[in-house]
Amino acid sequence: MPSIEGKDVRKLIVACDAGMGSSVMLASTLRKQLKGTPVSVEHTPVNSIPGDADVIVCHTGLAGRARASAPGVVLVPFQVFIGDPAVTRVVTAIKNGGTIDG
């Protein structure tokens, strides 16, 4: 399973089916939480994840498609769009250091 150190993350992708709903909300929240870090946050449809993504977060229901779309990239699935502990761990690892497994 791939992993990355929080300090090495530069591009965080929030993947969604249509890229018009929940991923937009989560991306805007993450952008606020990661303000002041070198990490850029983007939201994209799950089938067009950019090649330079360091970490992908997506709903568990889309994890399979995200994995197929971006093999080898750290993938963090979540259940809850706002306040999911898995996403909180990513933010903490980026801000305070730590390994993100995916």
Added chain:
Amino acid sequence: MADRAGTAPLPLDPRAVRTAATAADVEDAIRQCGAVLQEVGAVDGSYIEAMLERERSISTYVGEGVAIPHGTLTSKEAVRHDAICVLRFPEGVDWHGEHVTVCVGIAARGDGHLRLLAELAQILLDPDRAAALRAATEADQVIQLLQPDGEEDSE
């Protein structure tokens, strides 16, 4: 922030806010959201089926009694312009086991809706404001709550 391709930040259309709706179930609630989006000229009727299809694949429940039904990637063809509607169901809707009282229906082909959604995300992180949204009985209150704060750097 970037307003690409002529998709200016979207004001919430008062005609798209309903504070006293009732729905029998999830499908009924989504059909009503789709109907409002159609009434304000944002979507074709086919978009409603796409909203139901999207809901079947993954619930659009986002927490704090709020769901955000919207279409699929392919259904963007059925969207004429970006729009958001807010339907409040004071009696609640059983949303796959969650109790939903506010539906924010989304139609988007550009980025016009991003600031409203960013503001909604902030509301969901603030229990007091989320409670205020659930309790809002007037369209003006809903519009006020979803007023972007002006510092969102959405892209």
